[in-house]
Every structure is written in C-alpha cells, then in structure tokens.
Amino acid sequence: MVIVKTAREISTMMDACRISANALCVAGEYVKPGVTTWEIDRRVREYIEKQGATPSFLDYGGFPASACISVNNVVIHGIPSKKQVLKEGDIVSVDVGAFYNGFHGDNAYTFPCGKVSESAQALMDATRISLEKGIEAALAGNRVGDIGNAVQTYVEARGYSVVRDFVGHGVGAKLHEDPSVPNYGRAGRGVRLLPGMTIAIEPMVCEGSYEVEVLEDEWTTVTVDGKLAAHYENTIAVTPDGPKILTVAG
Numbered sequence: 001m002v003i004v005k006t007a008r009e010i011s012t013m014m015d016a017c018r019i020s021a022n023a024l025c026v027a028g029e030y031v032k033p034g035v036t037t038w039e040i041d042r043r044v045r046e047y048i049e050k051q052g053a054t055p056s057f058l059d060y061g062g063f064p065a066s067a068c069i070s071v072n073n074v075v076i077h078g079i080p081s082k083k084q085v086l087k088e089g090d091i092v093s094v095d096v097g098a099f100y101n102g103f104h105g106d107n108a109y110t111f112p113c114g115k116v117s118e119s120a121q122a123l124m125d126a127t128r129i130s131l132e133k134g135i136e137a138a139l140a141g142n143r144v145g146d147i148g149n150a151v152q153t154y155v156e157a158r159g160y161s162v163v164r165d166f167v168g169h170g171v172g173a174k175l176h177e178d179p180s181v182p183n184y185g186r187a188g189r190g191v192r193l194l195p196g197m198t199i200a201i202e203p204m205v206c207e208g209s210y211e212v213e214v215l216e217d218e219w220t221t222v223t224v225d226g227k228l229a230a231h232y233e234n235t236i237a238v239t240p241d242g243p244k245i246l247t248v249a250g
C-alpha cells in the first residue's frame with residue numbers, strides 16, 4: 001500500500017533527510033587513504049546520534065552498523081570493518097539513513113578515495129547523472145516505470161548496466177515502504193506517482209554485468225564479474241510542482 005504524506009508530514013520528514021544528508025557529508029570527509037571503513041561508520045553514527053536521531057540501518061534486519069560502506073566491486077550493503085583500510089583509487093559507496101521525529105531519510109553517494117582511474121570516475125559520473133534523470137522523471141501523473149526507464153536508458157547508452165536484484169523504494173515512517181522503484185523498466189508502466197509520495201531513488205550501476213551475489217555474511221553484495229559498481233541515492237517527494245529532493249545537506 002502506497003502511503004501519501006501531507007505537506008506537513010513531508011516538512012517534518014525533511015529534518016530526518018537533512019540529518020541523513022549531513023551524515024553522508026561526514027562520511028565523505030573521512031574517505032581517504034589509510035582510513036578504515038569502521039572509522040567512517042563510527043563518525044557517521046556519532047553525528048546522527050548527536051542530532052538526537054537514530055541510525056536507520058543499525059540493527060535493521062540485523063545489520064551491524066550505521067552505514068553500508070561498499071568498496072569497488074561491492075555494490076551495496078558492505079559491512080564496515082576495522083580490517084578494511086581504504087587505499088588510493090578505491091571508489092567507496094556510502095549508504096546512510098537517519099530516523100528522526102517519526103520519519104526516515106535515506107541517501108547514498110560514491111566517493112573517490114584520493115585519485116581514481118578515469119574509468120572509475122566515468123562510472124561514478126554516469127551513475128550520479130542517472131539518478132538526476134530518474135528524479136526528473138518523478139513527476140505526478142508519471143509512473144514508476146518512467147523513473148526506471150530514465151535511469152536505465154541513460155546508463156545503458158554509456159555501456160554500463162543497472163542492477164536488477166535490488167531496487168529503490170518508498171520511504172517515510174518506515175525505511176522501506178511501497179512502491180518498489182526499480183532502476184530499469186518500461187515507460188508508462190507500474191504504480192502511478194501521486195503528489196505526497198516520498199521515494200528513495202537509488203541507481204546501482206555496474207561497469208560490467210548487472211549480475212550480483214550476496215556473500216556468506218548475508219549482506220555484502222558484490223558484482224559476479226568482480227568489476228566496479230557505483231551507487232547514488234536521494235529521498236525525494238513527488239509534489240504538484242515537480243520532484244523535490246529532501247536529502248539536502250545544510
């Protein structure tokens with residue numbers, strides 16, 4: 001069941017989204033060679049808790065950390081670790097959510113660690129822009145398939161692929177609400193977008209094949225071919241005036 005929010009609820013939700021966006025900025029400040037992913041997670045958690053908010057992902061389905069930190073061929077759900085030391089050239093996808101005043105915000109960004117290869121940068125750029133394309137398609141009256149189609153079309157034209165096994169989602173009082181928001185699909189198909197819907201659009205884009213597998217820890221999701229993946233995400237609201245990004249730092 002799709003939950004449509006009032007303007008007042010969306011306004012409240014913007015606080016959680018701002019905290020999430022700021023937490024992502026905190027993570028970005030620590031993405032540098034020699035830093036462990038555990039350290040980044042700790043800084044993120046400290047920031048969120050200092051705002052009086054709760055990390056959305058901590059203990060969610062048993063996830064052991066506040067941020068998912070996914071390096072290089074890890075697509076999503078990487079578990080922060082003291083053993084994982086970032087090195088020059090890594091691409092580091094951080095996904096973080098915060099729960100505050102009854103609502104969640106959810107966002108992700110792939111950060112370069114130091115100087116990255118041209119091909120890695122191109123993948124990151126394409127993924128970031130595909131998120132913008134997806135957001136632009138999130139117009140009231142459009143359908144969920146219009147978002148996926150916009151992302152997929154942009155990504156595939158550049159020779160990349162979009163993950164099928166994981167998708168974006170509604171977000172609000174619960175971290176994952178209806179509808180599912182795939183990053184692929186046919187224009188004009190799927191759930192109709194209504195003003196007041198709040199959704200997380202999150203393209204996961206692979207340099208090679210979109211096939212992924214989940215490792216034995218039941219979280220870490222990697223590309224089967226071992227090639228790079230990038231992941232960007234915003235929480236947005238569908239409004240009568242067009243899509244509004246809620247996960248804005250400030």
Ligand code: MG
Nearest residue numbers: 106200202233
């Ligand atoms: Mg999400």
